[in-house]
Amino acid sequence: MITSITNAQVKRVIQLNKKSKVRREDHCFVAEGLKLFRETPEKLRKNVFVSETFLNEHRSDDTLKGISFETVSDAVFERMCDTKTPQGILTVAVMPEYTREQLLGGSGRASLVMILEDLQDPGNLGTILRTAEGAGVTGIFMSSRTADVFQPKVIRSTMGSIYRVPFRREDDLADVCSWLKEKRVRIFAAHLKGKNTYRGEDYTGGTAFLIGNEGNGLSDVLSAKADVLIRIPMEGKVESLNAAVASALLMYAAHDQR
Incomplete structure (x- = not known):
């Protein structure tokens, strides 16, 4: 059992949680909790750490059957986690990688793509990924200045969709x-x-939606790349919607038509 906060593995997990530079260097990220442990594909599972309490609680079930893992004292495990009330298990996972072509979906399926420009809120980014899976989005492109998709809050917000929705960062x-x-x-x-409102267009063919920064919206350069400008009707004094909410409306408008 690992009982020291100075253990090299423990220190690296803490750094993976806190620093995007370390995540890029190791090409890995941390996925906390039992659901994300179960969602992580075996081929992407690099290391698994469990607390002493978690191990004792799950000795008699199949949760850890056939899994290689490290046991950590409860106090040290808490230091390894980003959450305030950790569930007792975390996974160090390898970052998935996709080609541009993979974001277009398989043959016989019209592409449905999201293009995210400089989104900064981790909750928005994670929610968009999760909603994208539900709406049948084939892939997500995001700018290099978009929030790090592998930071802990984004990973938790995706609820496992991080492993099933193809995405790429692009310069x-x-x-x-x-x-x-x-x-x-x-x-x-x-x-x-x-x-036209967003409901007045045809999304049954290959479709991509542009979503801009929470504060500044889309840049003029990217807006000029759109084939069609659409609007989401607003009542009252509201000028725009939260990026994740706007994305959900557009994704499900396409989903409904299909």
């Missing part, structure tokens, strides 16, 4: 838009200048 989203157009994917942007 040049305008180039991504040009590439998508070559693949016959129409690009829509929710915009104040949109003439």
Whole structure:
């Protein structure tokens, strides 16, 4: 049993939780909790750590059957976790990787793509990933300045969708838009200048939705890449919706048509 906070493995897990640079160096991230442990594909599972209490509680069931793991004292395990009330198990997982083509979905299935520009709120990013799985999104492109998708809060917000929705970080989203157009994917942007509401367009073919930064919206450069500007109707004095809410409306508008 690991009982010291100075243990090299323990220190590395703590760094993985806190520093994106370390995550990039190791090409790994931390997924806390029993659900995420079960959701993590075996091929991506690098290390598993359990608390002494968790091990004692699950000795008689199949939770850890056939799994290689390290046992950690309860006090040390708490220091390893980002959550205030850890569940007693965490997984160090290898970052999944995807090609651009994989984000378009399989043959016979019209692409449904989200393009996220500089989103900063981890909760928004995680919620979009989770909703994307539910709405049948084939892939998500995000700018290099978008929040780190592998930070703990994002991982928890995805509820396992991080492993099932293909995504890529890109330095040049305008180039991504040009590439998508070559693949016959129409690009829509929710915009104040949109003439039709988001319900007035056809999303049954290859479709991509542009979602901008929470505070600044879409850049002019990226807005100009849209084939169609659409609007989400607003009542009262509200000018825009939360990025995750707006994304959900658009994704499910496409889902409903399909």
